[in-house]
Amino acid sequence: MPAGEEHKNLETVNYLWKSFLENGLDRKSTVIALGGGVIGDMTGFAASTYMRGIDWIAVPTTLLSMVDASLGGKTGFDLPEGKNLIGAFHPPKLVLADVNFLKTLPERELISGMAEVVKHGIISDPELFELCKNGLSWVKDNLEAIVKRAMAVKIKVIEQDPYEKNMRATLNLGHTVGHAVELVSKFDLRHGEAIAIGMAVEAKYSAKVGLASQSIVEAIESTLKKLNLPVEIPNEMSHAEIIKAMRVDKKKNAKSIRFALPVEIGKVELIDVDDLEDVL
Ligand SMILES: NC(=O)c1ccc[n+]([C@@H]2O[C@H](COP(=O)([O-])OP(=O)(O)OC[C@H]3O[C@@H](n4cnc5c(N)ncnc54)[C@H](O)[C@@H]3O)[C@@H](O)[C@H]2O)c1
Known part of the structure; x- marks a missing residue:
């Protein structure tokens, strides 16, 4: 499949279904997704x-x-109106993460x-956050430890709440x-770059509404840097467009949008927000 988020669409999924058929996959077959998040999601x-659901294995690269x-079984693809608007919960039977794959990964990724x-x-995981403060070259030498710890956080959360009912x-x-x-x-912007901007903006908002201290905001910003x-929304980006995109995002509910805001390092609270301009 071609690389890139712009190909995370129905056309590519359709190509996959047809390839499964052409290659004789039946209800007992297992598909292996070898690649990044775009490949895994689709x-x-x-x-x-x-055929109403077959098994798959994730080999993230x-x-x-x-x-x-x-991790977590969220799968899907994008519509022009927004990311991941169509999808299903369908966890892989196995996830095989080998950090040797990362040797060829471009630095930006x-x-x-x-x-x-x-x-x-x-x-x-405040300790994991501390490790991130060591900066990029330290991280490159300690990928296995970083990957294990970071996977553990997500596994803990999804085991407690697999279908996103609350935590x-x-x-x-x-x-x-983001x-x-x-x-x-x-x-x-790469997904993670956008999420970094999102975390910095949301941390500042959290401080603004009195949930987080200024020192938390500074710790988050300096670690990301x-x-x-x-950590900043690009100047040329219109706030009106960002707000429109936030409203389409699947995480909205009727009147307000639910944000996960940092309270301290290791603790996040879910807060419903009406005034989106105030966040930006
Ligand atoms: N399902 C979920 O819970 C979940 C969570 C977070 C993100 N996502 C999705 O994941 C996607 C982003 O994933 P991504 O950042 O992995 O991007 P990606 O899949 O687009 O991969 C990034 C680039 O790296 C290349 N690549 C992959 N592995 C490589 C390797 N080992 N060496 C060299 N090049 C390699 C790819 O060809 C691609 O060009 C987004 O679509 C996002 O929505 C899903």
């Missing part, structure tokens, strides 16, 4: 619907897909994946603003 979705996308690692630290929504930290910024950038991640 392969998992195609498997979830092919990007940092982001190892620590995040391959590695940095993008670190945004989700930082996120997992903020959600529930799984804490994993959306940085994602409400997804919107990613969409408005027309995917010029040490990993060469962006």
